[in-house]
Amino acid sequence: MGSAILGARNLTGCEHRLALDFAPAEDASRTPESAEANRRIEAAQAHRRQVIDLLRGFQSDRETGAAVLVDDPDHRGRVGATRAAMDAGAEWILQATLPTDTERGRRGHAEALVRQGGGYVPIIIVNHRVTTVIAEPRLDETPALQTSPLFGWHPEPDPTRSFRSQRRDVMRLAQLAAMLDDLGRLHAPRTEAVGGLIGLDADCVVVVPLGEIADEYDESFARRRAIAEGTVATAPRKVSECRSCHWWPQCEARLIQQRDVSLVVGGNQGRILRDAGIVTIDKLADYRGREPDEWVGSTKFADTVVSAKSWVRGIPLVRRRDRPRVHRADIEVDVDMESFSERGAYLWGTLLTDNTDPERPVVYRPFVTWDPLPTRDEGRSFAAFWAWLMTERNAAHEADKTFAAYCYSQHAENRWLRGSADRFGDLPGVPSRKTVDAFIASTEWVDVFEAVGDNFVCPKGKGLKRIAPVAGFNWRDDEAGGEASMEWYAAAVALDGADLDLTQRDRLLEYNEDDVRATKVLREWIAGDDVLVLPLADDLLAENFRSVAEEVEWR
Structure with missing residues (x-):
């Protein structure tokens, strides 16, 4: 596939989606983005524009050149304007675009770069909430979170909020920190670097420590670039992300054809089953052995067997008890x-x-x-x-x-x-x-x-x-x-x-x-x-046991 260049969207989520996104056009077919997906993109863009205007307003009384808005329509022009603003020592660079690193395979842009010392702190704007208000903060404890006001970079401990961390936000900031470091423009060594995150409420900048996840980012990036370049193989698995993925029709058809076990069991439980050689729904439905030693998660192993038997037979629901019950009232x-x-x-x-x-x-x-x-x-x-x-x-x-x-x-x-x-x-x-x-x-x-x-x-x-x-x-x-x-x-x-x-x-x-x-x-x-x-779960399970002793052992 050649040298892949990864942006923020490629850093997290389903690895097979990443492989399909970078596959040659003749090797994969995708459905168009849904209207809902396009709406989310448009809403996020509108939110970013509003917050950038707000940040620009806070800096409007600064001397010329202190705050720079990069608005060139051409990518190369935006990169040049961003470089020029950094060279001139601008305090704030809004809508900054970093040069694409073809050697390392990275591209990225920051809604803002704010100067600290001899370098810059990357700040991104997202269209979801990034903090939760603490109803009764413990003022006698040192808060783990730091925030800064929007008008300037002044991080302070914030006992009134907790961080609603999302991996995709942190990884995007980590990539920007890596790119700035490669350019010699990061405000601190990567092991001590931080980034800024502005959420839907746009009432503060959350300070995100990046040094502690630098190694994790490097390892994850190396694997994801290898996937994009086709040197690490992937296969479809049903995950929560599938419901909004444009590749799902293609993946679903393949999973159904293969009768893949992920259609009824997901996450780490699906991995445990595959490690045990249970890769199809039919094998799970007919399983008569003990529960795998590594079994984890809230879904009971017996339930996965019942789900598999139901899937094979087209049963929509299975009763757990003779008489189902739900709270009723006058x-x-x-x-x-x-x-x-x-x-x-x-x-x-x-x-x-x-x-x-x-x-x-x-x-x-x-x-x-x-x-x-x-x-x-x-x-x-x-x-x-x-x-x-x-x-x-x-x-x-x-x-x-x-x-x-x-x-x-x-x-x-x-x-x-x-x-x-x-x-x-x-x-x-x-x-x-x-x-x-x-x-x-x-x-x-x-x-x-x-x-x-x-x-x-x-x-x-x-x-x-x-x-x-x-x-x-x-x-x-x-x-x-x-x-x-x-x-x-x-x-x-x-x-x-x-x-x-x-x-x-x-x-x-x-x-x-x-x-x-x-x-x-x-x-x-x-x-x-x-x-x-509806059938009873115990009746379906009983079909798999050769003796009462096996059933007791299962339980």
Whole structure:
């Protein structure tokens, strides 16, 4: 393949994707980038432009040449302008582009370079949150994190935040540090170097130590360059990244043809199986030996065997117990939240069922803001949702009725429940973080996703879109899904320059209503009799044991 030159995108993620990205065109075929992927790219670019304008504004009163914006449309011109600014000793270089290193195989650009001593600190801007606010910081402890204000490089210990580290950000900074070091422009020896990271909130620069990962970066870069050049072979494996990868249709077809075990078992567990010679789903389905000694992870080995047998036979779900169970109540409220990236939660959809009064209609109620996120109006809509939910809860208690609110995978809902309380606590009706935490910890907040995992082995995943159809529910919109809803939302509020399309608001409300109705249908199905037609996991496992002794040994 020749000498490969790697950029930031090539430093992390699936190694097989990297190999395909660098493969000759005749050796691989890819699908076009999805509209959602393009939207993420455009949103990230818009965020970077906004923050660069902010940084430039902070330096606007400096003498000429102290802060340089590199805006040449040509790559070679940008490299030349960046070199000239460094040679002139500019304090800030915005939109800096470093010269492509064809010998070492590196290319890179930094949203900013800030001078420190005789060199520069690289700073990058990303479109996700990079810190978490610490609700009650321990002022008597030395914080591990340092931050700097945006107007200048003044790192100080920050006890109010913790770092939300993402490997791709750290590796990109490590590559920029390596490139600056090769140019003799790094602010410190690589073993002592740091970088800067500005996230979605753009309220500080996070100081990222790079010296401690320099060796890891060098080793990882060497392997990835070898993969890109074709000297290290890779093979497809199903991983979480596959769901948004443009190569997935090609990889999926190959994995299905090979009946690869990664289709039902991922991560380190898949590696352990392959090391044990269990490379196909069929071999796993027929496995009769002991659990591998190195088995790790939350998924039980027996569950992987059940998943494999289910995949082979086309069984969508398998019961763990004779009678599945899920928490029920007199008054039940299904809840589904819609958010946009990390900008906020714009919609809280609800569906109330009164099991004590069959005459009371089951009505979908949305609490929504159509002001483009981020917006303070998000706090107003959240306060309205919370007030309604607590009113129904209190009314149930006063009537001596039980109450439960349900969501599907509380990780997302809990994040925005807490985040809304933290960000909008000064608005009328917004509960305190303590109040929200108490509700989340109560038995009246039920995660149906957890109930599914507790009751079933799910060979093709536990997502609501996969499980609810087994219970008989189908979405009205054939394109319904998380990625599609991002596109709809962008059009619904004309986000980041998108064309305004008010019909997408109705589409989003219908999608959200279907999500809460799907949750209701699913949990009622779990508690009903129709679920009993599914096979039992123990019955499937029993087929693999030649004697009671083997089964006991397995257990």
